[in-house]
Amino acid sequence: MIHASGYVDGELEIDAARRVYDHAHMCPKCRQMLDLLRRTISSLRGLRGSGRASVVPDVLDALRSGDGQRETDNPL
Numbered sequence: 001m002i003h004a005s006g007y008v009d010g011e012l013e014i015d016a017a018r019r020v021y022d023h024a025h026m027c028p029k030c031r032q033m034l035d036l037l038r039r040t041i042s043s044l045r046g047l048r049g050s051g052r053a054s055v056v057p058d059v060l061d062a063l064r065s066g067d068g069q070r071e072t073d074n075p076l
């Protein structure tokens, strides 16, 4: 695990998202979950209208409350 204390929040989130996407390349379960997440987010953004430039924070929120914890703390 790399700790990059100099990073601003946005860069940390982008780095985390990259790791998630790398993992999803090898993990069909997470790839499916990310695909569903993307569709959910785009429909949410459609409902809200414009205003968000990035889906990264939404993706990370969903991962923190979902697959990430399941894999580390309580693998099925």
Ligand SMILES: [Zn+2]
Pocket: 023, 027, 029, 030, 071
């Ligand atoms: Zn996975």
